[in-house]
Amino acid sequence: MSVKERREQEKKHRREQIINAAEKVVFEKGIEHVRMDEVAEIAQVSKGTLYLYFKSKMELALAIHLRGLKILLKQIASELSKPGKGIELIQRMSRCFFEFAEEHPHYFKLFVYYETIGIDIMQDVMDTSTMAECNKIGDEVFYYIVRAVQVGIQDGTIENSFNPHNVALQIMGSTRGLVQVSQFYEQGIFISPALSEANVDIESMFDLYFKLIIKSLRPEK
Amino acid sequence: MSVKERREQEKKHRREQIINAAEKVVFEKGIEHVRMDEVAEIAQVSKGTLYLYFKSKMELALAIHLRGLKILLKQIASELSKPGKGIELIQRMSRCFFEFAEEHPHYFKLFVYYETIGIDIMQDVMDTSTMAECNKIGDEVFYYIVRAVQVGIQDGTIENSFNPHNVALQIMGSTRGLVQVSQFYEQGIFISPALSEANVDIESMFDLYFKLIIKSLRPEK
DNA sequence: TCATAAAGTGACCAATAGTCAGTAAGATAT
DNA sequence: ATATCTTACTGACTATTGGTCACTTTATGA
Numbered sequence: 219m220s221v222k223e224r225r226e227q228e229k230k231h232r233r234e235q236i237i238n239a240a241e242k243v244v245f246e247k248g249i250e251h252v253r254m255d256e257v258a259e260i261a262q263v264s265k266g267t268l269y270l271y272f273k274s275k276m277e278l279a280l281a282i283h284l285r286g287l288k289i290l291l292k293q294i295a296s297e298l299s300k301p302g303k304g305i306e307l308i309q310r311m312s313r314c315f316f317e318f319a320e321e322h323p324h325y326f327k328l329f330v331y332y333e334t335i336g337i338d339i340m341q342d343v344m345d346t347s348t349m350a351e352c353n354k355i356g357d358e359v360f361y362y363i364v365r366a367v368q369v370g371i372q373d374g375t376i377e378n379s380f381n382p383h384n385v386a387l388q389i390m391g392s393t394r395g396l397v398q399v400s401q402f403y404e405q406g407i408f409i410s411p412a413l414s415e416a417n418v419d420i421e422s423m424f425d426l427y428f429k430l431i432i433k434s435l436r437p438e439k
Numbered sequence: 440m441s442v443k444e445r446r447e448q449e450k451k452h453r454r455e456q457i458i459n460a461a462e463k464v465v466f467e468k469g470i471e472h473v474r475m476d477e478v479a480e481i482a483q484v485s486k487g488t489l490y491l492y493f494k495s496k497m498e499l500a501l502a503i504h505l506r507g508l509k510i511l512l513k514q515i516a517s518e519l520s521k522p523g524k525g526i527e528l529i530q531r532m533s534r535c536f537f538e539f540a541e542e543h544p545h546y547f548k549l550f551v552y553y554e555t556i557g558i559d560i561m562q563d564v565m566d567t568s569t570m571a572e573c574n575k576i577g578d579e580v581f582y583y584i585v586r587a588v589q590v591g592i593q594d595g596t597i598e599n600s601f602n603p604h605n606v607a608l609q610i611m612g613s614t615r616g617l618v619q620v621s622q623f624y625e626q627g628i629f630i631s632p633a634l635s636e637a638n639v640d641i642e643s644m645f646d647l648y649f650k651l652i653i654k655s656l657r658p659e660k
Numbered sequence: 661t662c663a664t665a666a667a668g669t670g671a672c673c674a675a676t677a678g679t680c681a682g683t684a685a686g687a688t689a690t
Numbered sequence: 691a692t693a694t695c696t697t698a699c700t701g702a703c704t705a706t707t708g709g710t711c712a713c714t715t716t717a718t719g720a
Contacts, residue, residue, distance in 0.1 A: 333619075335556075418608065
């Protein structure tokens with residue numbers, strides 16, 4: 219058995235080594251400009267070997283994204299283990315996304331890429347374990363939000379006629395949307411002249427966002 | 440001059456003919472599976488000709504997207520020409536997005552694709568007239584929202600301490616996000632079992648969305 | 661009728677994701 | 691120690707497809 223186990227370890231190590239190489243190239247050149255030949259070269263492995271460990275280029279890139287997701291989930295889980303009112307949990311969680319975007323811009327870029335890309339492109343990767351792991355983390359994040367909403371309904375910081383699952387979707391959606399808009403803003407596309415005239419910057423966008431979320435969720439008296 | 444004019448007309452016509460062909464293929468097979476050879480064949484034109492009228496595959500696809508944008512803008516403009524309180528205008532505009540998604544699913548798919556794709560892929564198309572037109576329409580939509588917010592502040596249906604540009608960004612962002620989430624939902628990815636248990640469907644998502652928007656924007660007494 | 665310009669063509673090129681027949685390493689059996 | 695078998699690895703090769711360009715066709719006008 220020791221032989222089999224060692225093999226297992228070596229395989230895992232090799233896999234990580236390949237992901238490391240791919241990550242390096244992706245972070246340097248952007249996911250659009252990655253060639254599998256280059257990844258193979260940097261991983262000191264032949265191109266064929268890449269395809270022993272990953273079904274396709276897509277799965278390899280997804281494996282990088284998974285690393286980012288794990289960081290994000292860990293952060294969210296850590297924030298939500300601290301005590302607090304439901305509405306505060308929501309706020310902390312949203313803040314996790316924004317902090318993730320700031321602290322891990324490379325992973326975040328992948329995050330945006332994958333969360334927004336059409337699924338048809340993902341089709342060939344749907345049945346991989348990498349995809350399954352990504353989905354699992356997505357689910358976990360969603361349920362953290364649902365639970366936070368439920369807590370808020372219990373402790374009276376969130377309107378109790380709302381459906382927690384539905385509210386969780388709204389929060390995921392609006393966070394996602396704002397994060398995208400802020401990306402556009404940072405990249406200078408998109409009406410930026412008018413916005414700077416109007417004294418709108420990323421900071422004030424997030425401020426207003428939090429304000430609106432809280433106001434929209436609070437109980438009607 | 441008549442000759443030159445006729446040429447101009449013929450060119451425009453040829454261009455439309457190519458976009459028609461491309462649209463047919465894109466709508467049939469999805470933008471990812473379109474080959475320029477096939478477009479050329481269907482347009483009854485040689486491949487080289489495609490590149491006389493469009494800088495790249497991207498610009499051709501963008502020209503299809505532009506058609507969708509024009510439909511959407513027209514719809515929004517029409518809704519906003521009718522009188523109403525500011526907050527109602529906002530609501531109508533949001534509804535335009537959702538209706539657009541339902542009535543023009545193909546254009547809408549392109550819409551999601553383009554609004555979320557990284558700009559690095561768009562780089563080669565940035566200096567085209569097609570891109571300029573798309574941006575112009577994007578700006579117009581944005582300013583429609585800004586104006587609606589300003590109207591709302593005037594008529595007392597929207598909290599007057601808010602910055603209209605900032606609010607407009609929030610609305611664009613959350614609408615965009617919800618629209619994406621609803622897409623995921625419809626495509627069956629994404630936690631759908633739990634949601635159907637919790638009686639959440641597209642309809643109820645949009646209901647809650649409107650409710651939250653209105654609540655978050657209304658004036659504090 | 662011929663010269664010039666504009667529009668159009670399609671064989672060709674370049675880039676690159678993915679394959680597969682063959683090789684190497686090393687474990688296992690004799 | 692040798693032969694055999696298994697597993698991992700290799701890299702030349704194929705297939706696909708976006709884009710190019712030297713050449714042909716068509717139309718205009720002198």
